[in-house]
Amino acid sequence: MSLTEKTAAELLALQAAGKASAVEITDAFLASIADRDQKVQAFMHVEGANAKAVAAVIDAKRKSGAKLGALAGVPIAIKDVLCTKGIPTTCSSKILEGFVPPYDATVVARLKAADAILIGKTNMDEFAMGSSTENSAYKTTRNPWDPERIPGGSSGGSAAAVAACLAPVSLGTDTGGSIRQPASLCGIVGIKPTYGRVSRYGMIAFASSLDQIGPFTHDVYDNALLMEIISGFDPHDATSVNQPVPAYTKTLNDKVEGLRIGVPKEFFGEGLDSEVEAAIRTALKEYEKLGAKLIDVSLPHSSYAVSVYYIVATAEASSNLARFDGMHYGHRTKQKADLIGTYAKSRGEAFGKEVQRRIMLGTYALSSGYKDAYYLKALKVRRLIKNDFDAAFEKCDVIMGPTAPTAAFKKGEKSDNPLAMYLSDIYTISCNLAGIAGLSIPCGFTKTNLPIGLQLLSPPFDEERMLRVARMYEAATDWHTKRPTV
Amino acid sequence: MSLTLDEVRKVAKLARLEMSDADLATMQKQLSAILDYVDQLGQLNTDGVEPLAHPLPVANVFREDVIGTCLTPDEALANAPNRLADFFGVPAVFDTDEPVSH
Numbered sequence: 213m214s215l216t217e218k219t220a221a222e223l224l225a226l227q228a229a230g231k232a233s234a235v236e237i238t239d240a241f242l243a244s245i246a247d248r249d250q251k252v253q254a255f256m257h258v259e260g261a262n263a264k265a266v267a268a269v270i271d272a273k274r275k276s277g278a279k280l281g282a283l284a285g286v287p288i289a290i291k292d293v294l295c296t297k298g299i300p301t302t303c304s305s306k307i308l309e310g311f312v313p314p315y316d317a318t319v320v321a322r323l324k325a326a327d328a329i330l331i332g333k334t335n336m337d338e339f340a341m342g343s344s345t346e347n348s349a350y351k352t353t354r355n356p357w358d359p360e361r362i363p364g365g366s367s368g369g370s371a372a373a374v375a376a377c378l379a380p381v382s383l384g385t386d387t388g389g390s391i392r393q394p395a396s397l398c399g400i401v402g403i404k405p406t407y408g409r410v411s412r413y414g415m416i417a418f419a420s421s422l423d424q425i426g427p428f429t430h431d432v433y434d435n436a437l438l439m440e441i442i443s444g445f446d447p448h449d450a451t452s453v454n455q456p457v458p459a460y461t462k463t464l465n466d467k468v469e470g471l472r473i474g475v476p477k478e479f480f481g482e483g484l485d486s487e488v489e490a491a492i493r494t495a496l497k498e499y500e501k502l503g504a505k506l507i508d509v510s511l512p513h514s515s516y517a518v519s520v521y522y523i524v525a526t527a528e529a530s531s532n533l534a535r536f537d538g539m540h541y542g543h544r545t546k547q548k549a550d551l552i553g554t555y556a557k558s559r560g561e562a563f564g565k566e567v568q569r570r571i572m573l574g575t576y577a578l579s580s581g582y583k584d585a586y587y588l589k590a591l592k593v594r595r596l597i598k599n600d601f602d603a604a605f606e607k608c609d610v611i612m613g614p615t616a617p618t619a620a621f622k623k624g625e626k627s628d629n630p631l632a633m634y635l636s637d638i639y640t641i642s643c644n645l646a647g648i649a650g651l652s653i654p655c656g657f658t659k660t661n662l663p664i665g666l667q668l669l670s671p672p673f674d675e676e677r678m679l680r681v682a683r684m685y686e687a688a689t690d691w692h693t694k695r696p697t698v
Numbered sequence: 699m700s701l702t703l704d705e706v707r708k709v710a711k712l713a714r715l716e717m718s719d720a721d722l723a724t725m726q727k728q729l730s731a732i733l734d735y736v737d738q739l740g741q742l743n744t745d746g747v748e749p750l751a752h753p754l755p756v757a758n759v760f761r762e763d764v765i766g767t768c769l770t771p772d773e774a775l776a777n778a779p780n781r782l783a784d785f786f787g788v789p790a791v792f793d794t795d796e797p798v799s800h
Contacts, residue, residue, distance in 0.1 A: 314773040407753045421752045450759040451752075519736040530713060537714070539788055541777035552714070554789045560716035568715055572706070572725060573732060575713040589739050591749030596742070598750055630728055631735055647753020672753075 215240040216377040217695050220286045220434045223380060227274065227285050234267035234274075234285030238329055241287045245332070245378045248698045251359060253351045254373040256292045257300050258332040263287065266329050273327075281327030282441055288323055289379035291370045292333040293340055294425070295414040296320055299330070303416050304348035305338045307536050307543045307562035317414025318449065319383060319425050319442045326441045331379055334369030338564045339533065340390055340418045342366050343636045346627050347566045354623075355397060356696040357662055361620040364394030367428070371398040374428045376698045381438055382428045387418050388521050389616075389640025391426045392652040396615035396665025399654045399694060401435045401682070402428045404640075406672040407647035408453035411446030419528035420451075422521075422644040431692045432653065432683045436460035439675060458676040464683050471681060473499055474509035474608030479639055485618040491656035491664040492614045495685065499612075502684055509604040509611065513596045517642040518634055520597065523577045523590035524645070530574030533567070569630060598646040605671045610681050614639055615652040615665035639667060649675050653682050654691035663691075699737055700730040 215223070215237055226232040242260055249255050270285045290296060293303050295313035297320075302308045316324065323330070337347035345353045345368025353368045355361040356376035363372040367384030371394035374382050384391040386404035395402025403426040410425045417423060427438035440461060445454040475496065480489060496506055538544035538558030545557035563571070577586035604611060617638060626633040643650040648669055655666035666685070670678035686692050701709075706726045710717055717725070771784045780787035 311777055314769050314776060447761060451754060451756060453754065513742075516739060516742065519739050522732060523736060523739075534714075538779060540786055542779070544779035549789065551789050551791045553716075555714040556711075556716040559714055563715070568717065568721075569725065569728060571713050571715060572709050573729060576701075576705075576709045576729070576733075579709065579712060585740075586736070588749055589744065591751055592744035592747040593739055593742060595747050595750035596744070598753070631731060634732075645753075 216244045216380075218380065219430045220283065220380045220437060223286050224284065234270040234329065235264060237285055238263050238267040238287055238331070241331055241379060248376055249378055251354060251698055252356055252372050252376045252378065253353045254334055254369040254376065254378055255289070255332045256302060256304065256335050256350065256369065259299065259330055263329050263331050270327050270329070281325060282437065283323065284327035285329065286381065287329045287331040287379050289332050289334050289370055289373040289382035290320060290330060291336055291367050291382070291384045293336060293385050293416050294320055294383060295416070296330065296333065299333060301333065301416070302350070303339050304336045304350055305562065305564065305567070306349045307559070309543060311541055313414070315414065318411040318446045320414065322441055334367070334373055334382060336369055337366035338567050339416070339529070340366040340385055340387055341529070341566050341570055343389070343393060343633050344621070344626065345369060346623065347564055349564050352623065355620045356698050357399065358620065358660075361622055361662070362397070364397035364616070364620065366390040368394050370428050371395055371400060371402065374398070374400050374430065375696060377695060380430070381434055383425060383442070384428055385415060385423055385425050386644065387422045387525060388644050389637040391428065392640050392650055392665070392667060393616050393637060395428055395652040396667070397620040397663065399663025399691070399696070400428055400430055401432055401654070401692065402426065402652050403435055403439065403675070404643060404650045405439065405443065405675060406649040408451050409443050409649070409673065409675065411444075411449040411452040413446055413448035417532040419525040420532060421528060422525060424644075432679055432686050433461060433464060436464050436679045439679070453673075455673060460676055460679050463676060464680055465687070466680055468609070468677060468680050468684060471499070471504040471610070472608040473504050473506050474604050474611040475506050476509050476511045476514070476604065476611060476613060478511050478514035479613030483617050483635070483638065484614060487658045488614050488616070488618060488664050492612075492666060495655040495666045496612060498685060498688060502688060507608050509607055511600040511604060511642065513593065513600050514642060516593050517597055517645060518638055520590045520593045520645055521637075521641045522573065522634060523586050524594060526570045526574030527577050527587050528574070530571045530578065533571055536563070566630070594645050597642050601642070601646045601648055601669075609670075610678055611669040613667055615667040616640070619658045619662035619664055643669055648672050649678055651678055651682055653686060654694070655685070655689070656691060699733040701726055701733070
């Protein structure tokens, strides 16, 4: 097994045993990127020499006996929505072409403090708006399991980078499923933490009441490890919650006694692919074998989640993206115009179609005469969706179902039909609206060898138990050990 | 709910997005289709339901008023499309031809 197929935990152990250095590990991943990324197209930017220099410093620290961080010598890829000091950050948008942030996002600063090695920035749907990464203004990322298919989105580059062994771990963001859905489609583990668990400072905002940052990893242990590093209160983000961060890795293998799994009938209705359904049912049986009890629950307002999301998220986006006006940074039109004209031309020239569509929808939903019918109505239904979860979690510890209705779809299959694309997030969106935590773990393959993901949903700030529940299944199966041939 | 072309044009103006007539027409079709779907929300009775704008019970967050580190003028201006000395050069707000110069 080559270095690039290993997990972060294995890379840490190899270094501790003196069997590999941070420089060797970094070289191996850089070589993997050089060799394979022309096929996968996961990266927007690769930190070659800088990554090696950081690795050399970590090796020297280790030699001198200095204390090392929890992720020492482990390369990490970062979604291009997160600000990285001195490293281009584009959100895969032309409007931020050439933008170089003067500061690090809090999660990036924490990873650096943990001695992780930032190896590059990954491709995404422009401003995280999409489910296939086809909305990037720069390139189309391929699914490592089938280059004719999309990796999911919006964090498709980060998911594909880990699945294709171009980085052992990565960070993504999830506003309506943008971590869990690509994790599912690429056969890896991805978590959307509880809203407020991870600081959003330095994340370029899409929908501020929904956005959360979370890790992509090969297995649940690595995910727990990354969560320990990036979680916690940050004075720079007033919505980050001041609650202690559990030692997720320490309790990970503790068995969950008397586990009650809620199975919502709404997650097994029309539109669910039969192969995906079969894999999910088999995973649930596996849990029963492990001593869990399956309980029927209902989330009666599930069918409204996509509608609520496309009002709430676009309304917030239309406000957040107003900052891209061509004045202080980013694209400014070359055409001569007055101030308002300069805004309109700069934005019209440099925002992609999907971003414009969502700004338009959000502007409309907030506009005079329509605000009550759309925005306010959506917020009321959002309350009903949250109430559904509150009621369900009185009867169970965790909810399970498919992460996505189908395995990875083909490039271009849904790009002309925005609504069809939106519906690929049908099982992931309500989690963001309710602010709860969600996780996708690999649970099988289709006949054509495409990964299938099992989604776990947990009450707010219950990541510790959710990760243990995920680990129970992982310990009994070997899906997480599969790697694609790129 | 379908939108007229004029409504779409008005929203584009509010959103500060300049687009071609062809793009406006496409937008009209796509936004109308999305709004048709979203109109399902109207079927639900939400009388007396408190709107939920935020998943956390957020309250104002206070901190001590202390001076921290901040960006230098060079750092803050490094990405400016048009830097004029220590300022951002912008087009005139009122109807003149030239950007303000210093």
